[in-house]
Amino acid sequence: MIAPSFAMLCAHVPGIVAVLNAEQFGRVLESLERNLLTPIPLCFVLGLICTRIHGGIRIPKELYLSIAIFLLMSIGFIGGHELAHEYHEHGVSTIWKPALATLFLGCLTPITSYLVLHYGGRLSIADSAGIAAHYGSTSAVTYAVANSFVEQTQHPANSFLPTLVTILECPGIAIALLIGAALTARERAAKGAASGRPVRQSKLGEALYEVMTGQSIMLMAGLLLIGFISTLFMDDKGFAPFYEFFASKGMLFKGVLCIFLLEMGLVAGERLGDLLKVGPFLIAFGILMPLFNGFLGAYFGYLAGLNLGGCTVLAAIVASASYIAAPPAVRLTLPEANPTLSITAALAITFPFNIAFGIPLYFEMAKWLGAT
Amino acid sequence: MQLYPLKLVTIVGETVIMQDIAKEAVGLGATGYTLSEVIGEGSRSARNVIVTGSSKTMKLELVVPMSIAEKILTHVSHHYFEHYAIIAWLSDVQVVRGQAYRID
Numbered sequence: 001m002i003a004p005s006f007a008m009l010c011a012h013v014p015g016i017v018a019v020l021n022a023e024q025f026g027r028v029l030e031s032l033e034r035n036l037l038t039p040i041p042l043c044f045v046l047g048l049i050c051t052r053i054h055g056g057i058r059i060p061k062e063l064y065l066s067i068a069i070f071l072l073m074s075i076g077f078i079g080g081h082e083l084a085h086e087y088h089e090h091g092v093s094t095i096w097k098p099a100l101a102t103l104f105l106g107c108l109t110p111i112t113s114y115l116v117l118h119y120g121g122r123l124s125i126a127d128s129a130g131i132a133a134h135y136g137s138t139s140a141v142t143y144a145v146a147n148s149f150v151e152q153t154q155h156p157a158n159s160f161l162p163t164l165v166t167i168l169e170c171p172g173i174a175i176a177l178l179i180g181a182a183l184t185a186r187e188r189a190a191k192g193a194a195s196g197r198p199v200r201q202s203k204l205g206e207a208l209y210e211v212m213t214g215q216s217i218m219l220m221a222g223l224l225l226i227g228f229i230s231t232l233f234m235d236d237k238g239f240a241p242f243y244e245f246f247a248s249k250g251m252l253f254k255g256v257l258c259i260f261l262l263e264m265g266l267v268a269g270e271r272l273g274d275l276l277k278v279g280p281f282l283i284a285f286g287i288l289m290p291l292f293n294g295f296l297g298a299y300f301g302y303l304a305g306l307n308l309g310g311c312t313v314l315a316a317i318v319a320s321a322s323y324i325a326a327p328p329a330v331r332l333t334l335p336e337a338n339p340t341l342s343i344t345a346a347l348a349i350t351f352p353f354n355i356a357f358g359i360p361l362y363f364e365m366a367k368w369l370g371a372t
Numbered sequence: 373m374q375l376y377p378l379k380l381v382t383i384v385g386e387t388v389i390m391q392d393i394a395k396e397a398v399g400l401g402a403t404g405y406t407l408s409e410v411i412g413e414g415s416r417s418a419r420n421v422i423v424t425g426s427s428k429t430m431k432l433e434l435v436v437p438m439s440i441a442e443k444i445l446t447h448v449s450h451h452y453f454e455h456y457a458i459i460a461w462l463s464d465v466q467v468v469r470g471q472a473y474r475i476d
Contacts, residue, residue, distance in 0.1 A: 203392075331388045335455035 024368070031360035034153065040145055041355050043258040047265015048352070052272065059263040067256045067263075071144055072219035074253055077246040079162025079220075080227020086159050088232070095160050097304035098314070102164040103171065105300055105318050109293050110136030110176035116289065121281045123341075125187075129180025130330040130337030131282075134346045135289060136172020137322030138165060140216055141264065142351065144257055146316035146359045150309035151250070153363065157309035165317055166221045173211050173326050177204055180334045207329040214325050264351065271348035278344050286349030290358055294319035298366040311366035316359050321346035376470020379441040383432040383448060384410065385458030390430040393448060397432070400447060401440040403473055406433045414457050435467055 035041060050057045086094060113135040117128035143165050150157050181204045211217070230239060247253075275283060297318030301311035323346040330337055383393060387409075394405045410431045434444065441462055452458050467473065 328388045331386065331456075 024364070027367075028361065028364045031153075031363055032357060035149055035360040036356055038152065039258050040148060040254070040261050044261040044265040044268075044352065044355055047262045047267075048269040048272070049265075051266050051269025057262065057266060059259065059266065064260070064263045067260050068215070069219060070256060071253070071260065072140060072216060073223045074246045075140060075144065075162050075165070076220040076223025077227040077242070079160070079165075080224040080229075081231045081243060082159030083163055083224065084228045084231035087228075094158075094305065095163070098158070098160070098164060098301065098306055098310070099167055101300040101304040102167045102314065102318075105293075105297060106136065106168045106171035107175055108296070109318060110172045110179070112292075113289060114176060114179055116285065121285065124336070125183045126180055126334045126336035127338055127341055129176050129183070130334050130339075131285075131342045131345060132179070133173045133176035133330050134321045134323065134326040134342045135293070135350075136176050137170070137326050138168045138172070138317045139320040139322055139324075139346075139351065140165060140220065141257075141260060142320035142354050142359075143313065143317050144253075145261070145355055146313045146362075148254060148257065149359050150312050150363070153309075155307070155309040155312070155363075157313040158306050161310060161313050162220065162224060164314060166217065166224060168317055169217055169220075169322075169325065170208075170211060173322065173329055174208055177207060177329060177333045180330075180337070184334065184336060203332040207332040210332070211325050211329050216325055261355070268348050268352060271344050274340055274344040275348060278341055282341060282345050283349055286345040287353050290319035290321070290350050290354055291361070294354075294358060294362045295365055298362055298369055298371070302366065302369045302371045306371065308363070308366050308371040311369070311371040312359065312363040315362035315366060316354060319350075319358055319362065320354055321350045323347045323351065373468065374470075375466040375468060376473070378435050378465055378467045378470055378473055379438050380463045380465040381432075381434045381436060381441050381444055381460065382463070383458065383460040384412065384429060385432075385452070386456055387428055387430045389452060389456055389458070390432055393452065394432050396447060397434055397444045400443045402434045402436050402444065404434070407431070408433075414459070435465060435473060437473060 047057065049055070083095075110132040113132035114128050117123045117131055118125065121128070123131070143161070147157060147161070181202050185202065230242065294315040297315035298311045301314035306314060323343060326346070327339060327343055330342060331339060381397075383390075385393070390407060394407055397405060408431050410429050412429050434441075436444065445460055445462065448458070448460055
């Protein structure tokens with residue numbers, strides 16, 4: 001069902017730019033303003049500025065890690081709770097299509113990224129596969145910011161979106177690393193034979209195990225399951241304290257998200273100097289690839305029946321790049337890949353772009369596609 | 373007090389590989405190791421890879437006899453030097469209770 005619809009959409013691509021009239025352009029600008037001038041992206045900007053002027057903000061590592069744990073647990077728990085309600089009311093009828101679309105996108109984006117980087121950008125196999133692994137996976141923080149944005153615009157996303165985040169986390173990294181490991185194995189063997197040194201065994205299995213059992217997946221998927229089970233089997237009164245802690249009417253979540261984004265701004269600020277090293281191709285890739293992936297996310301979300309908020313959030317997570325789970329996995333599997341390229345693209349280009357401009361653009365794309 | 377002459381192998385490198393190197397060193401005959409988080413900068417940007425909950429750079433220290441030190445340094449230089457941000461050095465040390473180590 002998806003393939004013919006996608007072919008039809010491709011036929012209409014040249015017309016997309018032409019139909020953007022002044023009114024729609026004004027709406028895009030309004031969405032950008034509505035997103036940019038809010039505490040979450042502004043805290044990120046503060047972090048960026050602070051690093052550049054050698055300001056005095058220091059977020060203790062333990063606080064940053066504690067916040068990351070809270071955010072992941074909260075996303076998982078509330079997601080599991082909402083998923084249980086959805087399951088109770090509709091069974092799996094509303095979930096299976098978005099889940100399948102997400103899995104498909106998780107498999108597609110690392111392949112398209114690899115092809116663009118290797119053939120378009122003439123990057124080496126290892127560099128292309130390494131960067132593709134980052135862009136095939138997702139960033140939970142981008143999910144949290146996108147979710148805040150759609151709530152702010154009074155278009156909350158479908159309740160099961162956290163499930164889609166966990167689905168998207170692994171396949172992208174796995175596929176890109178498999179491509180990289182398979183294509184570099186021959187090169188490595190030839191090099192080993194020439195130098196007479198033993199060839200280092202690929203650590204692909206170990207790296208994939210690390211990703212599957214990493215903090216993001218364990219906390220988010222684990223709490224999703226806990227939230228799901230406890231919603232189904234606990235009475236409302238007993239469940240309420242847990243729900244209130246993790247949901248906290250959104251207050252605690254949004255507050256700590258500001259602190260997290262401040263730290264992200266500080267870290268991204270350190271990488272800004274590396275932009276000169278990565279070159280114009282990768283800078284363009286870091287902006288255009290998320291736009292392309294985001295459009296695919298919004299489109300497939302729309303086809304799978306997600307609402308406007310859901311399409312926007314799915315677009316944002318498909319467009320985002322992983323900077324926590326992917327880098328160690330890539331270092332273990334593809335040591336030839338230059339980590340400066342992938343981390344700078346993911347953290348200093350794509351992440352800020354999505355937070356500042358991408359999310360409102362995906363919102364407008366979803367609206368344009370007809371999501372309500 | 374009797375002191376035993378042994379070698380101290382020190383390896384500083386990116387966190388992502390240091391646990392593996394420690395295990396491999398034990399496999400090559402080291403009786404134990406110390407791994408600590410450190411802060412530093414090198415010529416390779418690879419040390420920028422963040423491993424959740426840990427620092428970017430780690431230091432591995434092993435007190436071993438010369439024969440095992442050679443094996444460890446050869447192994448590390450063959451398998452890790454080309455692509456990873458890593459440095460290794462060897463120093464002479466005098467160890468109390470040195471009989472606990474397999475002296476040559």
